[in-house]
Amino acid sequence: MNAAAAEPFDDVRQRARADTFGLWIFLMTELMFFGPLLFGYWFGRVEYAHAFAVASRHTDVALGTLNTALLLSSSAAMAAAVAARVRRATRIATGLLLITFLLGCAFLVVKGLEYRSEWHEHLFPGTGFAFSGEDAAAVRYFYFLYFALTAVHALHLIFGMTLLAVFAIALWRGADEFAAPRRIELAGLYWHFVDIVWIFLYPLLYLLGRSGT
Amino acid sequence: MSNGTERVTEADNYLAAGTTLRSWLTTHDHKRIALLYMISITAFFFIGGAAAVLMRFELATPAGDLVSHDTYNKLFTMHGVIMVWMFLIPSIPAGLGNFLMPMMIGARDLAFPRLNLLSWYLYVGGGLFTVVALIAGGADTGWTFYAPFSTLFSNTHVIFVLFGVFVVGFSSILTGINFIVTVHMLRAPGLTWFRLPLFVWANYATSIILVLATPVLAMTLLLLAAERLLGVGIFDPALGGDPLLFQHLFWFYSHPAVYIMVLPAMGVVSEIVPCFARKRVYGYRSMAYAILAIAIIGFMVWGHHMFVSGQSAYASLLFSLLSFLVAIPSAIKVFNWLATLKGGSIEFAAPMLYALGFIGLFTLGGLTGLILASLSADVHLTDTYFVVAHFHYIMVGGAVMAYLGGVHFWWPKIIGRTYPEMWGRIAALIAFFGFNLTFFPQFLLGYAGMPRRYHVYPERYQLLHVLSSAGASILAVGYLLPLGYLTWSLFRGPRASSNPWRATGLEWSTSSPPPPHNFAQTPVVTEEAYAYDSSADPKESRA
């Protein structure tokens, strides 16, 4: 017979603190994971300032701004969901989780539209890249970073959305213990992190070269 | 709580609590997970070791008469990949650490038991993936995967192998998170930071490195794969990229990685030496601070792998200085171990032989590291066998000996049986002798100019290579012997008491093997660590 899993914690509050602590450490590892890409961006920004500015102007700032608004709203919805869950308003919490999820979906759809038009404009750094001439290498480097950063971000977003879907469905089905307030809070922390990463990516990728003329 | 040699009843024994394969593969018990790790680690060790045996066979003659150039290049690549990522990095933290960390702090399990199981699955999955890649032909880039060879020129299964390493990396990260939270939050009452065993300190510092450095490796490997698949141009000079960028990113992880490998080994030595000298560790606080200093400064020295790479002289000057600085806390540890021995009452059980071997071999390896940190010397010695000898002294003479010492030391606790002591000592001595015969000649080879990763070489280097290969055959015996007698003891070894070594430490206050939840009641700690008294009789372990 399998031994029951040992409950290492003395009480629920200690467990909650441990979970939160663990998630913060995990978020630090995520920073170190994005780190090389951001370092590569900083390097390119310094070495190829002109080319980076040119490249950045070819991103779709309207869609990028829309996406920023969508994500910020989703974080607001997420925070509200957590608050609702903590005060045991489970139906409201479920609804807010769903709204957060849908806003995430909207973000992905907009991102998909952007990727599609960028593919058609040959901005994807493969063969037949749109730019030629002296700046081409650096512009290509910018676009590699653009696709890598936004794709890795999107992957993290999808993972977050999966979490939200699982919890929303669990709450709707009445699995209150599985979708405990503590866990919704942790999911919220993760969601806000994904949002914050985007808040850094947005100016780096979209607004560079757009100040002034 | 039993402290005699009476047979432990089924319900009190984590090994007997569930005997189906399923109970093992779905366990949340950190002790079972530790055993799962140790079994898989052993398997990978012998796979990596087989590659080394083939290499040493080939290198006994100057000509390439055993394998082709390409095969040899794949052998040293897979040897490095498997030994670094599938053996050395997990061995002490995930093998011994998983078992001991909760017990040493009086906890029932790690903070996140299910995450722990996931760590093991990621490790085994990634490791198996790498082995399949090996069978499919492996990679020939060296474990360092330098661009542009790995991105544009190698025709082997580079991405296949990278992916295995990538997955194993996540195993490391999750273990690191687990350990950090466990040490912060699950210490027993009275167990303040400066009462912790140094093994806990060592694994805690290692976990910090694991969580901060491994993600950089993960991203670097992804970039390498992107470069190889999509021709993006980050590392390709023809497309405006920089091969040195790869080296910076790679070594930013891989230098702290060597501290991931050696800090836990130092932790093991700090548990064994006081026990068999019956004396508390000299300078406990300095030892703890030295561990943290090594971990922190270790993040700042990666450029010492790149002195001749084309990096600027100013960068090299800085990295060299920092590399000398990181040697200071290591030296302090060696002095403190020696001072622990002085005035002790020393018994030469097998674990102690391994620990003493560690002290000597780590010192020699560390001193040669200082030579390599010296800029003008490194110009001559880098990329030669001198470097190979240096890191094998630390990794094999150091980390592997410490791992084996730890396995022997905690074997009675983990398995509930003792191993044959005479064979333990013989194996330790054979390994020590074989190790030195294998690797000391390589220092001479390096100074004489023999480059590393050479399949064939000029005849004048042959004598030293023959000595090295002879040593390797002896070293192999030193490793096969424990495989034999430890396996034998699993089934036929005499039952162990709860504290056969009369060691301090909370883990020794439980039965051998421990019950599933470690402690019936959470212990309360009132003493410093290593409360040994060399003139006392065998002590009862602490409650």
Added chain:
Amino acid sequence: MSGELLLFPPSASTAATHLDRLMLALTLLMSTVIIIVGALLVVFCIRYRRGARMPRANAPSRSRRIELIWSTGPLLVFLGIYAWAAHDFLELARVPADAMPVFVVAKQWMWKLEHANGRREISELHVPVGRPVRLTMTSQDVIHSFYVPAFRIKQDVVPGRYTTLWFEATQTGEYDLFCAEYCGTQHSLMRGRIVVMSPADFAAWLDRGTQQPSMAQRGFALFRSYGCDGCHGANSSVHAPKLDGVAGRTVALADGRNITADDTYLRDSILLPARDVVAGYAPIMPSYAGQIDEADLMAIIRYLHEGAAAQGDEDEQRH
């Protein structure tokens, strides 16, 4: 197995003399330390073995003073070693101004070398004894490393950039050249030799190869055939920087920086002209990336160093 055993490579350069001195000191120091540590280990294990009658009571478990001594002591020694090695290293980084230039292009799995007078060698380098030699190196494919154990020098050879190595040979003879950065299948075979000759013998050897144009002359021909003089020539109407004596000069760039026009800058200006545009000029120069091979690039840069002299010889040769 032959009875030959190499333990100490010949010491055949000025750098080797310096390094061997440092290595001797370091070896003595490290041996002393390991002997002391080993001796203490053995002595303590014997004196304090279980059962030996030794006074063991009241053993101190820490001593601030002792710990301070054995922390700061090694630190001072380490700083001394660091400074000595760093000093020698900076010597290696400072190329003497009168060094004889040689140009190296590494490729899998051979070395292509060219002297300034145009004489080429494959995996062999003839040099005069007692004269500094400067190698300007690049790779055509992967990273290699130029290693001469007898000279105690090594430098990675990287694609896409120039790395520099200098040495002064102190005795005649033949010495191993190894590739020291793993570069693929035949890495172990990417070897060669350095042939050090007396100055007279070397001059004679170099002269035997005067049938070919010098590197600078070849560079001038390339300068014209690639159309460089169309914009940079004296009679051009295009506003382009004049290149007489440009090598080594300080150049003011459009972004406000001043840099020295070293070989790397000259190479980058040909391959990535938009990168560091000269102040007062528009970024209209086209890139030659992918069109000129490494050896020809080195020849053009050689021409930019030697300038009018090469031009004159070329005109003479054609007559």
